Structure formats: structure tokens, C-alpha cells
Amino acid sequence: MAKAAKSNFVCQSCGAISARWSGKCVSCGDWNTIVEEAAAAPPPPGSGLAKATKGRVLKLESLAGEPAEAPRFSTGMPELDRVTGGGIVPGSVHLISGEPGIGKSTLLLQLSAALARNGRRAIYFSGEEAAAQVRLRAARLGLAEAPVALASETSLTNILATLADEKRADLVVVDSIQTLWTDALEAAPGSVSQVRAATQSLVRYAKSAGCALLLVGHVTKDGQIAGPKAVEHVVDTVLSFEGDRGHTYRILRATKNRFGATDEIGVFEMAETGLREVANPSELFLGERDTSAPGTAVFAGMEGTRPILVEIQALVAPSGLGTPRRAVVGWEQSRLAMLIAVLEARCGVSFANHDVYLNVAGGLKIVEPAADLAAAAALLASLANQTLDAKQIHFGEISLSGAVRASPHMGLRLKEAAKLGFTSAVIPAGGELRGDGGSDGVKLNLHRISHLKELAAGLDPCD
Ligand code: TYD
Ligand code: MG
Numbered sequence: 103m104a105k106a107a108k109s110n111f112v113c114q115s116c117g118a119i120s121a122r123w124s125g126k127c128v129s130c131g132d133w134n135t136i137v138e139e140a141a142a143a144p145p146p147p148g149s150g151l152a153k154a155t156k157g158r159v160l161k162l163e164s165l166a167g168e169p170a171e172a173p174r175f176s177t178g179m180p181e182l183d184r185v186t187g188g189g190i191v192p193g194s195v196h197l198i199s200g201e202p203g204i205g206k207s208t209l210l211l212q213l214s215a216a217l218a219r220n221g222r223r224a225i226y227f228s229g230e231e232a233a234a235q236v237r238l239r240a241a242r243l244g245l246a247e248a249p250v251a252l253a254s255e256t257s258l259t260n261i262l263a264t265l266a267d268e269k270r271a272d273l274v275v276v277d278s279i280q281t282l283w284t285d286a287l288e289a290a291p292g293s294v295s296q297v298r299a300a301t302q303s304l305v306r307y308a309k310s311a312g313c314a315l316l317l318v319g320h321v322t323k324d325g326q327i328a329g330p331k332a333v334e335h336v337v338d339t340v341l342s343f344e345g346d347r348g349h350t351y352r353i354l355r356a357t358k359n360r361f362g363a364t365d366e367i368g369v370f371e372m373a374e375t376g377l378r379e380v381a382n383p384s385e386l387f388l389g390e391r392d393t394s395a396p397g398t399a400v401f402a403g404m405e406g407t408r409p410i411l412v413e414i415q416a417l418v419a420p421s422g423l424g425t426p427r428r429a430v431v432g433w434e435q436s437r438l439a440m441l442i443a444v445l446e447a448r449c450g451v452s453f454a455n456h457d458v459y460l461n462v463a464g465g466l467k468i469v470e471p472a473a474d475l476a477a478a479a480a481l482l483a484s485l486a487n488q489t490l491d492a493k494q495i496h497f498g499e500i501s502l503s504g505a506v507r508a509s510p511h512m513g514l515r516l517k518e519a520a521k522l523g524f525t526s527a528v529i530p531a532g533g534e535l536r537g538d539g540g541s542d543g544v545k546l547n548l549h550r551i552s553h554l555k556e557l558a559a560g561l562d563p564c565d
Contacts, residue, residue, distance in 0.1 A: 187362015508533025
């Protein structure tokens, strides 16, 4: 008697397989993520597959030798080239993740059009929108004339058949991987098994045909790529497209890159006619500055190899609460708590009866410790109700002792500030200014400080 098809219970969050259903995944601890999926059928007896096949002896090589630089082609979008590490490598697979509505489809359509206009073969499979909708977007973006090959399809089998028929594809876009399904599996589209199967087949195609593959992946509200962590392991680069709805700028960031660094970002602005590349992000983030407002300081930060100037705003207001509020947007809550503690313990400035709010203008998220000094300057200025010099920048990491530590790329930061018309800088006393693109010739008035006290003394809080 034929055995009933066996089913597995697969966690949609981490991909762990268990024999029975449970409310909580024992592997990742997430609740309500386990879904029943049919197990892959065992190979039929006599097919030969069940037998262990004898392996071929591999020729082992040494690490030394001519490193062949991966051939790349430019995307025609400098910001995208920057994030991918200098262009797209043929045969590479990229996952672009982001929240719904952030602009993934827009970005990929613009990319496909840019490549198609340069004589490359770009194929765009949309599983989420009908061809008419994509065409409408193309018209809005002014790209209707670009020779992009378009199909609206969710069947993996049909997509693979179409690709097999394709002689020379340079770029294949699949928007999105969660919509694809194959009838070889009983699981629903979007489930881990379906997504994994679709990714693996497409990756196999991309590697054998040498065409670049871009997959769109949705993220859940906690920032995970919905369902398949598994996909991240298979692809060469994971690019996340970030930004918030209230602001027009978008940041493309590589979180994994087998062909380049992961610390570069690409900055775009969502306009009426699609995404516009922002070559000089500082101008965007400093654009709407109110230089007369007390409690703001300009931070010269670094994103990868590029300096970016942003405004840090602080509001320190008398509190009516027993436990004053400390709220922060775009920075870490724990860093703010640390900074306040250092200011209180090492500089004798008290925030005990004040609510403290800190905001990074433009909605940018800063993770660099070098922002400490700018945040401290904004906090002290707000407490003292003073306006800082509008042409001054700050950077430097603050340690628990209150010492101001050197930051990487000090020369580059100063150079960018000078370029944007800033005239003075409060920076760490230690650290080399020359050597990384150099501050030679930079005509900034430098205030080099070694302890936070020196900054506090200059501001003289009123209480
Ligand atoms: P979309 O690319 O569809 O997002 P995703 O594929 O990530 O879900 O773009 C979504 C938003 O972008 C949409 O709400 C409208 C806005 N948008 C513009 O502001 N300008 C434009 O030219 C386009 C095409 C979209
Ligand atoms: Mg979309």
C-alpha cells in the first residue's frame, strides 16, 4: 500500500523543520510561524537517485595566483554602482529588500530601463502588478520608450521556460520572489519552501547563463526579509532599501556583498518622476536648516568612504514628570543615556529636571560613535538656550571618562565641511588629520579638545 504523502512542519521565520505542529518554534522562538508543508517526494525506486553516486575527484588549487578581477558592468546609475562595489558582476544574484511602498519596483524599473537603453537585454518579471500597471509607471517615469522586456507572471515554471528560451539576457528582475510558486510543491506562494525553491532555480539559471539577477524581497515590520532568511544565504548581495514615508530621501545599503564592501550607501530622492540620485547627500540633509534655532549642531559623519553632514537637534525642556523623558529619533537611546550620564558625572551639568529629546534631521539613522560630540554640543546648547555657530561642525567619540577620542577619516570630514562653506570645527585633540585624502589646504578654524569639559565650559549652561 502506498504511504500517504508525508508532511513537514516548517517555521516560516527561520526555516526549521519539525515533525509536528506547535505554537512556538523551538528553534527561533517565534510564535505562530509554523506551517504544514508537503515534504519533497522521495526519489522513485529504481531511478538510481537513491543510490549514493560515486564522486568525481576534484583538482585542488592554492590560494596564490592571479586574482581575476570580477568583470563588472556599470548600471548607469552611479549611486547603485557605488553600493554594489563598482557595478554589477555578470552571473551575480542580488536581493533587494525593503518595506512595501519604499520604491523597490521604481528603482528596478529605472535600472532595467537604464541598461536597456545602453543596449543590454533587460527582462522584468512582475509578479505583483499587471503589465499595464508597470507600463503606467514607466510612462510616469518617462521610460516608456526604453526597450525593457516585460512580463507579468507568478509561475516559476513559466519564468524558467521563458528564460531558457532567451539567448542573451544581461539582467533579469523578479518582483517579487514572494509571489512566485511552482506546482512541484504543495505549499502556498510566499511560504519558505516556495521561496527557497524559486530562489534556487533562478540562482542556478543566473549562474549558468551568466546574467545578473535581481530579486525583490519584502520585509516584515520588524525588518526581517519576510519568511526566508534562507534566501540571504544563497544570494551574492543583500541590498536593503530604507527611508521613511515622511521623507523623500531613500538609502540603499548593502548588508551583504560578496563582490565589494558593505559600508557604502547610495542616496536617492523620491520625486514626482521617480528616484533621483543624490550625489551630494549633505546638501539634502542640511537643506532645510534653521540656523537661528538653539540646540542644533552639525555632525560631520561618514557613510562608507563618503562624508555626510547632518544636523543634530536637541530639545531640553523643564520636566513636570518624576522621571523625565528621554526620547531619541535616528540615534540610539542607550547612547543618549550614556551621554547624559557623562555630562552629569564628568562636567557637572544636570539634566535631572529636564525632558530630553534628540533628533537627527532628515530622518537619517546614525550609528557612528563619532556623533557623540555633536549630540553633546546640541544638548548643552539647548540647555543653555544658546545658538551655536551656524558655520561650525562637530565630531568625536566620547568615552565614559568624558575624554574625546579621535575618529576615523578626520581629514575627509573636514574637507567636506570646508567644501560646504563651514568655517570652524570642534574635533578631538588626538588623531591624524593627514593621510586619508587629507586636510591639507583646509582653511577651517580648528578647536581641538581632549575632554568634554572644554565643550561644556565654552557653552556655560545657565543652571
Ligand atoms: P514602488 O516602487 O511601487 O514601491 P515598492 O515596489 O517598494 O512597493 O513605489 C512606491 C511609492 O513611490 C508610491 O507610493 C508612490 C511613490 N512614487 C513617487 O513618489 N514617484 C514616482 O515617480 C513613482 C513611480 C512612485
Ligand atoms: Mg513593488
